[in-house]
Amino acid sequence: MKNLIINADDFGLAEDVNQAIIQGHQSGCITSTSLMPTGAAVEGAVQLAKDVPTLGVGVHLTLVAEKPVLSPDKVPSLVDENGYFFADHMVFIKKYLCGNIDMAELRLECEAQIERVESFGIVPTHLDSHQHLHVLPKIMSLCLDLAKRHHIEKMRIPAEGYTFSGGYPATKGRMLAKCGLTFLAERARLKAKQAKIAVPDHFFGMVAGGHMQECYLQNILAALPTGTSEIMMHPGLHSELLAKQYTWQYHWTDEYNAVTSANVLQYIKENHVNLISFKELVHE
Numbered sequence: 001m002k003n004l005i006i007n008a009d010d011f012g013l014a015e016d017v018n019q020a021i022i023q024g025h026q027s028g029c030i031t032s033t034s035l036m037p038t039g040a041a042v043e044g045a046v047q048l049a050k051d052v053p054t055l056g057v058g059v060h061l062t063l064v065a066e067k068p069v070l071s072p073d074k075v076p077s078l079v080d081e082n083g084y085f086f087a088d089h090m091v092f093i094k095k096y097l098c099g100n101i102d103m104a105e106l107r108l109e110c111e112a113q114i115e116r117v118e119s120f121g122i123v124p125t126h127l128d129s130h131q132h133l134h135v136l137p138k139i140m141s142l143c144l145d146l147a148k149r150h151h152i153e154k155m156r157i158p159a160e161g162y163t164f165s166g167g168y169p170a171t172k173g174r175m176l177a178k179c180g181l182t183f184l185a186e187r188a189r190l191k192a193k194q195a196k197i198a199v200p201d202h203f204f205g206m207v208a209g210g211h212m213q214e215c216y217l218q219n220i221l222a223a224l225p226t227g228t229s230e231i232m233m234h235p236g237l238h239s240e241l242l243a244k245q246y247t248w249q250y251h252w253t254d255e256y257n258a259v260t261s262a263n264v265l266q267y268i269k270e271n272h273v274n275l276i277s278f279k280e281l282v283h284e
Helices: 015-026 042-051 089-097 103-119 130-135 137-149 172-194 214-223 239-245 252-259 262-270
Strands: 002-011 032-035 056-061 127-129 202-204 227-233
Touching (some): 002 015, 002 056, 015 042, 015 239, 015 252, 032 042, 056 103, 089 130, 127 130, 127 137, 130 137, 137 172, 214 227, 214 252, 214 262, 227 252
Parallel strands (some): 002 032, 002 227, 056 127
């Protein structure tokens, strides 16, 4: 059997993202989303989610490019001189590798983000993170502990196959970066299983992340192995407006069109792909 979680990241980032995710669930193949506790539109996302209980909602731990939930003076090693997280995840990673991220502060912020999601009345289906920082070894251990404390029994493992591209014309640098992430994610998978946290068997959408046109999504669907897979998506409405706020060069509207494509939905139906959310993910 092929079970498939199609998870939309960055729920709560902006209203155009919120609307795309909800519409992509109601009219498309999105089954799950990850709520950004620090997002400017997080409260609107929560209200939408409460009106659509069939959509699984997890916590998208955010440690870069936003403002912390806690006061900046409580997490000084995590923020810049303006009280914001570092804009570039590579700055965070370099500080982490040099031992300049205070893990006690990071734990406080991560728990505050989980508690904020819970304060909205959301029961999180899973944990993941912006830029996948949770798979860094010390952060993974911390996240597993917090998941246990908050009875969150599922987690993303962003381990896309080392050579898989799904037809996306990735540069050598992008493929190399993906391989590095996959190596860390596979180590994180072992820790998660030891902690009895359920994780999908397979992951797709990394190398084409932010650029997932319909053709690439169809290529992934055609390559799905047996077991449970997760496909990461970043849908949004009005890419040109979102691009004025965020410099990520994402093709949000293309991703929205992909998850609502009649051809994609027909393929899923005809090939008996079982759509689930993290809520239905079972322990081995």
